[in-house]
Amino acid sequence: MYTQCPECLTVYKVEAELLVPACGCLRCSHCGSIFNALGTLAAQLPPEPFTRLADHALDRDPPVADVAVFRPRPPAAEPEQPVTMEPGDAVAGPDGDASAVGEDFSTLTFTPKFARTKRARSWRTAAWVSVCLLLVLGLGAQLAWAKRDSLITDPTVGPLLASGCNVLGCRLPLVAAPTQLRLLARDVEQHPSVPDGLLITASVHNDAGFAQPYPVVTIVLSDANGQRLAMRRFQPEDYMGDVGSRLRGLPAGATTAMVFEVQDPGQHAVAFAFSFE
Structure with a gap:
């Protein structure tokens, strides 16, 4: 970026870090005057010959920055502290009057809505998983029965099936060979x-x-x-x-x-x- 001293018209090449310490003000190394570098700040120099860089008005409303590249998450809200009521405390009614004096609400249990929804959803999920497992087991049993001759005659699977039947007290179908x-x-x-x-x-x-x-x-x-x-x-x-x-x-x-x-x-x-x- 480039800026120009308004007194001696010397043009300087500056970096953004140089403008930060004094909020955009610089001291001219040629004439010693202090000036606001933001007034003539330019990304590129105009074609030569030129005498002055274009001036920028510094008294307008701040522009809106609308291209965001990062935004931190809002802090988590602290949970509300439960209000402890002693027996005999008055409860304000809709009109602001104290009512139900002497009533004890300590035995009441309130279930949040999200807890009820989660419990119902968990029950449905467990039921759905159970149904899927039963269907998979049924399909596996049908495939095993359809391929029973191949499984029984297999030198690896056959002895395992025979051992399992001996433990369970069942009998494998006979395969003719x-x-x-x-x-x-x-x-x-x-x-x-x-x-x-x-x-x-x-x-x-x-x-x-x-x-x-x-x-x-x-x-x-x-x-x-x-x-x-x-x-x-x-x-x-x-x-x-x-x-x-x-x-x-x-x-x-x-x-x-x-x-x-x-x-x-x-x-x-x-x-x-x-x-x-």
């Missing part, structure tokens, strides 16, 4: 009590990491040329008489013996085969 049943041994012999019958025994191991239902077993008898002579499909109730065992299924890693009774197709039957469904 006939490809994980392994035939360990088999044998065919004449039926001890039926003349034209055969008794076929098989030892089956469950390689799966979960219990599965007893399978449907198909037995095929064939001759030396591979021609099929007889075939029968055995349901679990045909070879497993214990109802409790059938409901529990074949445990993970367990081995069971299966016994089948079939009719002897004659001397031509020299081979037989097992399959599980």
